[in-house]
Amino acid sequence: MGLIRSCSPYSVAMKRKLLVISVLASALLLGGCSALGGSSGSSSGGLSGGTSSEANGSPGGEQLTAPNGAAPADGSTGRDAPTLIPGAQIVTTGTITLLAEEPSAAADSAVALTTSLGGHVDNRTEQSSGDARADLVLRIPSAKVTEAIDGLKKLATVDSVSVTATDVTAEASDIDARVTALQTSVTRLLDLMSKATNTTDLIALESTLSERQGDLDSLVAQRTALTDTIAYSSITLSIEDSSAAPVTAPGDFWTGLGTGWASLLTALAGALVAFGVALPWLVALGVIGLVVLGIVRLVTRRGRRAVPAAGSETPS
Numbered sequence: 001m002g003l004i005r006s007c008s009p010y011s012v013a014m015k016r017k018l019l020v021i022s023v024l025a026s027a028l029l030l031g032g033c034s035a036l037g038g039s040s041g042s043s044s045g046g047l048s049g050g051t052s053s054e055a056n057g058s059p060g061g062e063q064l065t066a067p068n069g070a071a072p073a074d075g076s077t078g079r080d081a082p083t084l085i086p087g088a089q090i091v092t093t094g095t096i097t098l099l100a101e102e103p104s105a106a107a108d109s110a111v112a113l114t115t116s117l118g119g120h121v122d123n124r125t126e127q128s129s130g131d132a133r134a135d136l137v138l139r140i141p142s143a144k145v146t147e148a149i150d151g152l153k154k155l156a157t158v159d160s161v162s163v164t165a166t167d168v169t170a171e172a173s174d175i176d177a178r179v180t181a182l183q184t185s186v187t188r189l190l191d192l193m194s195k196a197t198n199t200t201d202l203i204a205l206e207s208t209l210s211e212r213q214g215d216l217d218s219l220v221a222q223r224t225a226l227t228d229t230i231a232y233s234s235i236t237l238s239i240e241d242s243s244a245a246p247v248t249a250p251g252d253f254w255t256g257l258g259t260g261w262a263s264l265l266t267a268l269a270g271a272l273v274a275f276g277v278a279l280p281w282l283v284a285l286g287v288i289g290l291v292v293l294g295i296v297r298l299v300t301r302r303g304r305r306a307v308p309a310a311g312s313e314t315p316s
Contacts, residue, residue: 087169088167088169089167089168089169089172089230090142090165090166090167090168090230091165091166091168091226091229091230091233092142092145092163092164092165092166092233092234093163093164093166093233093234093235093236094145094149094161094162094163094164094233094234094235094236095160095161095162095235095236095238096149096152096153096158096160096161096162096235096236096237096238097158097159097160097161097238097239097240098152098155098156098157098158098159098237098238098239098240099156099157099158099159099239099240099241099242100155100156100157100239100240100241100242101241101242101243102132103126103132103133103134103239103240103241104126104128104132104134106134106155106156106239107124107126107134107136107237107239109155110136110138110152110155110237110239111124111136113148113151113152113155114138114139114140114148117140117141117144117147117148117151118140118141118144119138119139119140119141119144119148119232120138120139121136121137121138121139122137122138122139122234123135123136123137124136124137131240131241132241133238133239133240133241134238134239135236135237135238135239136236136237136239137234137235137236137237138234138235138236138237139232139233139234139235140232140233140235141231141232141233142230142231142232142233145163145233145235148235149161149163149235152235152237156239156242157242159240168226168230171226172223172226172227172230175219175222175223175226176223178219179216179219179220179223182212182215182216182219183216185212186209186212186213186216189205189208189209189212190209192205193205193206193209
């Protein structure tokens with residue numbers, strides 16, 4: 001019993017120490033777990049953010065937006081969205097070549113089509129002698145260019161079509177800005193002229209005003225011409241005679257035989273035409289030759305008769 005009582009205070013102290021140590025260990029474990037939980041949460045947040053950005057189409061982690069800074073209306077990224085410039089000013093030009101049996105009639109149909117679409121003809125030339133053809137320059141409203149080209153293709157056989165669209169938005173904006181600046185300058189010069197009291201200053205202001213006004217008029221004329229080319233597309237239409245179109249080379253024996261026979265007949269026909277043209281000249285030359293030949297024979301006969309007569313008169 002004495003031994004048990006003497007050991008009990010020691011055992012109680014040990015129990016207290018163990019309890020304190022266990023409490024401290026538990027506190028340390030809880031702190032470490034909370035720290036690990038925060039770091040894992042932040043790392044998971046970074047990973048989720050990177051995944052989100054990659055899902056939005058940005059592998060670098062950057063959010064893609066539309067050019068104006070707003071998100072696209074269809075929910076797609078700015079990289080996938082088409083780049084559309086509202087209010088773009090386009091100049092459309094085209095060249096069309098057609099083959100028709102009657103180029104003049106096809107040209108009349110092209111003019112009628114252009115007029116029905118609200119356009120007009122800038123130039124028209126026709127050639128009836130030799131290889132018949134017709135050349136036209138058509139001005140068609142830009143909104144109806146596709147309809148006009150489709151209609152022109154139906155008039156005759158299409159040989160070639162070429163259409164070019166040029167964006168002149170920057171050029172038009174530059175001219176507009178220069179016109180605005182010159183108008184402001186002209187207004188200020190007029191105001192200064194109304195307040196000028198010195199003759200020298202007035203003359204200088206008038207000279208500058210004249211120069212600025214000339215530049216302004218030139219720019220206004222350029223803008224008007226550009227506006228016209230934007231509003232009305234220019235289509236150059238060439239209509240050639242289909243009979244004058246080049247013939248393709250024969251591909252087999254019978255086609256070659258037919259081509260050779262046709263060329264022979266053509267050559268004979270050409271030779272007959274040439275003979276018909278030369279026949280009157282040949283007849284005239286023949287008549288002249290007969291007359292000359294008759295005169296030569298007559299002179300020769302007379303010479304022969306004169307020689308014996310002269311020989312008989314000489315003494316033996």
